[in-house]
């Protein structure tokens with residue numbers, strides 16, 4: 001393990017450290033740092049690191065988890081936006097072999113980094129609440145394919161991502177995740193494990209790719225899912241008829257594909273399984289491909 005200058009384990013020790021260094025937390029960057037060493041270890045353990053891994057960490061902050069990962073894998077690329085933490089990370093990690101820092105907004109920087117360097121085998125991070133869902137959604141829709149992703153996010157978002165049909169949280173985001181990932185809540189983290197203490201409870205999600213729907217167009221499937229849940233009170237018939245796909249490919253084509261896949265047009269979106277949507281998309285793939293060319 002790489003030597004680390006400071007292992008904070010309580011809100012008080014983190015606050016004192018920040019003050020001594022002239023660093024401060026910025027609300028706009030969703031900075032709620034994990035102060036529980038036990039939770040940090042649990043997250044790193046979930047990664048099941050191997051020497052060949054190329055790891056991405058999103059929002060390392062002071063690098064408390066970065067230093068646990070360095071040395072256990074081939075290299076780690078971290079994405080950080082805060083200037084103060086960037087200087088701290090540079091000071092303590094830049095001389096370590098295998099460490100790479102991408103400065104700035106991860107929402108803008110991850111795709112160029114993905115194509116410029118070898119794609120990561122693992123992605124993890126205690127994500128800022130304000131961009132967690134959109135960042136994960138972007139990774140999925142762009143077809144990023146690490147062997148695992150582990151994120152700390154708001155519990156409510158984690159529940160949406162891992163929800164099953166027929167449950168309150170099941171929606172377009174659950175489907176978009178389930179087309180290519182098995183998502184499981186690996187732990188719940190109380191607000192008191194962070195500093196500053198957030199207003200919400202968090203969860204660790206573990207995402208492992210599956211290939212049950214290989215050949216499925218991510219763009220088509222996610223548009224279908226969003227159309228289906230555009231208005232939760234509407235029937236499948238009404239949701240799909242007024243959706244983006246119906247406007248582009250024709251209402252009848254969408255409704256026929258749904259029926260052929262076994263989707264009842266009188267059902268609500270929350271009763272429709274991911275398997276059914278994947279099947280319906282299978283009937284629409286050629287039409288969709290020729291429509292977007």
Ligand SMILES: C[S@@+](CC[C@H](N)C(=O)[O-])C[C@H]1O[C@@H](n2cnc3c(N)ncnc32)[C@H](O)[C@@H]1O
Nearest residue numbers: 032033034059060061080081082105106126128
């Ligand atoms: C919830 S804190 C996690 C800090 C640390 N990893 C931990 O677990 O204690 C989120 C981190 O993401 C960084 N961050 C916020 N928005 C970002 C963005 N758009 N791009 C890159 N980093 C960002 C913050 O500066 C902060 O370091």
